[in-house]
Amino acid sequence: xxxxxxxGLEVHVELETKSKMFCGCPADHxxxxxxxxxxxxxxxxxxxxxxxxxxxxxxxxxxxLAVNCSINRLSKFDRKQYFYPDLSKGxxxxxxxxxxCSEGFITLDSGKKIGVERVHQEEDxxxxxHTNLNGEKVTLVDFNRSGVPLVEIxxxxxxASSTEAKEYLKKIHEIIRAIGVSNADMEKGQMRxxxxxxxxxxxxSGTHYTPLVEVKNINSFNFASQAIDFExxxxxxxxxxxxxxxxxxxxxxxxxxxxKKVTFLQRTKEEAKDxxxxxxxxxxxxxxxxxxxEKLRRELPLLxxxxxxxxxxxxxxxxDAKILVSLQNRVAIQIIHDYSDDNxxxxxxxxxxxxxxxxxxxxxxLVQYEKLTKVGNTDTAELSKIVQKIIDNNPGIVxxxxxxxxxxxxxFVGQAMKETHGSASPQALTKILKEKLDS
Amino acid sequence: xxxxxxLSISEVHAGYLNKDFTCVELVKHFxxxxxxxxxxxxxxxxxxxxxxxxxxxxxxxxxxxxxxRELLGIPMAIKDNFLTVGISTTASSNIxxxxxxxxxxxxxxxxxAAGAIFLGKTNMDSFAHGxxxxxxxxxxxxxxxxxxxxxxxxxxGSAAAISAQLATAALGSETAGSIRQPxxxxxxxxxxxxxxxxGRYGCIAMASSTDSPGPLTRSVADAALITRVISGExxxxxxxxxxxxxxYPSFLNRKDLKxxxxxxVKEYLMSSMSEDVKKLILDAADKFRELGATVEExxxxxxxxxxxxxxxxxxxxxxxxxxxxxxxxxGNSRDTFCQESKRRIMLxxxxxxxxxxxxxxxxxxxxxxxxxxEFAEVFKTFDAVIGAVSPTPALSVGAxxxxxxxxxxxxxxVEPSSVAGLTSVGLPCxxxxxxxxxxxxxxxxxxxSKAIAIADCFQRNTDFQKFPDxxxxx
Numbered sequence: 001x002x003x004x005x006x007x008g009l010e011v012h013v014e015l016e017t018k019s020k021m022f023c024g025c026p027a028d029h030x031x032x033x034x035x036x037x038x039x040x041x042x043x044x045x046x047x048x049x050x051x052x053x054x055x056x057x058x059x060x061x062x063x064x065l066a067v068n069c070s071i072n073r074l075s076k077f078d079r080k081q082y083f084y085p086d087l088s089k090g091x092x093x094x095x096x097x098x099x100x101c102s103e104g105f106i107t108l109d110s111g112k113k114i115g116v117e118r119v120h121q122e123e124d125x126x127x128x129x130h131t132n133l134n135g136e137k138v139t140l141v142d143f144n145r146s147g148v149p150l151v152e153i154x155x156x157x158x159x160a161s162s163t164e165a166k167e168y169l170k171k172i173h174e175i176i177r178a179i180g181v182s183n184a185d186m187e188k189g190q191m192r193x194x195x196x197x198x199x200x201x202x203x204x205s206g207t208h209y210t211p212l213v214e215v216k217n218i219n220s221f222n223f224a225s226q227a228i229d230f231e232x233x234x235x236x237x238x239x240x241x242x243x244x245x246x247x248x249x250x251x252x253x254x255x256x257x258x259x260k261k262v263t264f265l266q267r268t269k270e271e272a273k274d275x276x277x278x279x280x281x282x283x284x285x286x287x288x289x290x291x292x293x294e295k296l297r298r299e300l301p302l303l304x305x306x307x308x309x310x311x312x313x314x315x316x317x318x319x320d321a322k323i324l325v326s327l328q329n330r331v332a333i334q335i336i337h338d339y340s341d342d343n344x345x346x347x348x349x350x351x352x353x354x355x356x357x358x359x360x361x362x363x364x365x366l367v368q369y370e371k372l373t374k375v376g377n378t379d380t381a382e383l384s385k386i387v388q389k390i391i392d393n394n395p396g397i398v399x400x401x402x403x404x405x406x407x408x409x410x411x412f413v414g415q416a417m418k419e420t421h422g423s424a425s426p427q428a429l430t431k432i433l434k435e436k437l438d439s
Numbered sequence: 440x441x442x443x444x445x446l447s448i449s450e451v452h453a454g455y456l457n458k459d460f461t462c463v464e465l466v467k468h469f470x471x472x473x474x475x476x477x478x479x480x481x482x483x484x485x486x487x488x489x490x491x492x493x494x495x496x497x498x499x500x501x502x503x504x505x506x507x508r509e510l511l512g513i514p515m516a517i518k519d520n521f522l523t524v525g526i527s528t529t530a531s532s533n534i535x536x537x538x539x540x541x542x543x544x545x546x547x548x549x550x551x552a553a554g555a556i557f558l559g560k561t562n563m564d565s566f567a568h569g570x571x572x573x574x575x576x577x578x579x580x581x582x583x584x585x586x587x588x589x590x591x592x593x594x595x596g597s598a599a600a601i602s603a604q605l606a607t608a609a610l611g612s613e614t615a616g617s618i619r620q621p622x623x624x625x626x627x628x629x630x631x632x633x634x635x636x637x638g639r640y641g642c643i644a645m646a647s648s649t650d651s652p653g654p655l656t657r658s659v660a661d662a663a664l665i666t667r668v669i670s671g672e673x674x675x676x677x678x679x680x681x682x683x684x685x686x687y688p689s690f691l692n693r694k695d696l697k698x699x700x701x702x703x704v705k706e707y708l709m710s711s712m713s714e715d716v717k718k719l720i721l722d723a724a725d726k727f728r729e730l731g732a733t734v735e736e737x738x739x740x741x742x743x744x745x746x747x748x749x750x751x752x753x754x755x756x757x758x759x760x761x762x763x764x765x766x767x768x769x770g771n772s773r774d775t776f777c778q779e780s781k782r783r784i785m786l787x788x789x790x791x792x793x794x795x796x797x798x799x800x801x802x803x804x805x806x807x808x809x810x811x812x813e814f815a816e817v818f819k820t821f822d823a824v825i826g827a828v829s830p831t832p833a834l835s836v837g838a839x840x841x842x843x844x845x846x847x848x849x850x851x852x853v854e855p856s857s858v859a860g861l862t863s864v865g866l867p868c869x870x871x872x873x874x875x876x877x878x879x880x881x882x883x884x885x886x887x888s889k890a891i892a893i894a895d896c897f898q899r900n901t902d903f904q905k906f907p908d909x910x911x912x913x
Binding site: 044277 | 542677763
């Protein structure tokens, strides 16, 4: 029996524009007093109309370009209709059959390409708070988030493991941050993940596909990875038990319980929603000219994979380059490039010192670098003095060492590190210590 | 001197400047008439309690600066689907009964900025769902010419307010016939601007892709003035057009119609139309010839297709637009929707459902495109097309009962131009059985100036703009 998981991901990213998607209210809603950032439009009052935010659409197109999508010349908004108390208009303005961007890809480190089906623009909903008020169980609605621009990035079911899914997500996360359209802070809910999973099972009776399962609203890469692994296992077991295969209508929706580490059923096909999409009549269709796309393309900064290879090219270790880029440490990356032609500095060492937190790229870099490389590697006489002092001050512990309790060496190294403010190399210290103690 | 309620906008302004009367006097005069006739006609749903205070401010302004705002001190009646701060707005529905708007609609805001005084809000078909005012949750408005008849709709209250002379001018909105049809049935002038000419922000949406705010007035001249005030790009409505607004009143008073080519639409002289109505339209065509225009028969798509397209598109949009009235944050619960609104929500929900969308909505949009192309082709040769607004004079109260498609049948002659987003003026062209009949003059998009010039020339050279003597008719 051969098992191949088929994993697709829907990623929602809240854009950090100044104003909301269809009105002038501030888009930054995090920890603001409830319902203080609202207006007739995002409250869905009678007669209110949406006016699209150009900046947000540009950000959406930039994301599309960064994941290698083609930008559609003709696009439009549609209404996605469902009832929920946090949805002020009774519909969400989204994009159905003519998104701004389609058919892109992300390349994993292995070289495997994960297809991106579409990148489209929509708006966020309000938030419900279930709470107690004057001893009564109530649900309150906060519309500060209502109408905040949201971009949805939909992949193809091209990932075959949770590891690949996690790598894909990390790359998306890095790209979003690199192009500066959002911090994509998972804890603030600025990036939300929805994996869709099923499994291709090849056995003696042929090739079978298990029913699709969409896992809703996950807010961490690890949870996404755990949910995927759980689903793969669950679906294979379920198939072995029931033999039920995928049909066009038996997709189900599940939630993820991060404490129990299990997914649980939320909605079956009987409850599947018909969103009754139709073109949003309040917003005319868009024609996006090539010049606009090219202008946005020119505005894109180096993307993470481009930045990593540019660091590698000047001599930074691949591991360090990846860390620097994933941390989006702009200052450090710039400094490393600045010193790449300076023969007083070895770029790979500089990068490693920064990555290990020993050198602060915002301070006098050269001074720090020289001190660190000098003390750590060359000035053994200085270290020797420090070590001698520590030995002299701790005769009891020296005695213990001599009795054969060699693990006290760690104590001496620690003391010496403290003395040198962490600038000494532990290896060098250990060497000196051993020489002195064993003599 | 004419009575105060019978003055046009320019006559009111002349009266103010001559000190013949003050704004307070004019507003008081109208309030008195409203007090007297409204209980019978049911035109106003709510009155502006600050009207007299605002009138006093206008008098001070005129004394200090004269009249430098276009509608300064003009008492107006406003259809109840426009949000007006300080005056309740219900769209004649129980679900919004007592709703006090938090913001001012774009067009009423422009009217206020131009100095207009709102007397109150007028009755309409509930959520504009109808062509009679009979779907109003607050009872129908009656036709000032004959209280046994309907005023048409959905802007029936605003049209009747002009016919009954309870305001100098009125604001309505048209989705498909909702200005022109009531104007025809009560015998006043109504102008439907091009879709996207006047902003819809703050106008409770009926069918978003055809809703157009417009005036109902005593004359084409008054309509031209108000259209100039309410037109223009609205930063709060993405569907408004940046096309510059023309100075519509400057197109009035054209001597004749030489060089104007008018199309008389063959298919709009339907077989079901009464001979009397048909004759008045043919008479109007002769009048245009007399004024120097050439009039030729022209063929358009059978208007019955307009009904199909409009019904599908409008019901779909309605089902979506009314979703926000969920009874959670404002208004009453959804069971307080009137029967007609419920029917439209059901039908629209059905036409948008998975599997039906392609068969209904998509097909309707395709036919709509064809209609737009067809009109565009006609307007390559013709300046305007004319026809009757409604195939019949005003029908009797109760006529809509058990006729869910009543509005569509009545609006058959106005729906194609609405679906195509054109501009059109409706104005009286005679009487049948002592009830007024309306003529429509329809022009290409953003050709308001042309429609106004033609309609105004016709109106000044005919004598059909009459007002009933309420003490006799009621």
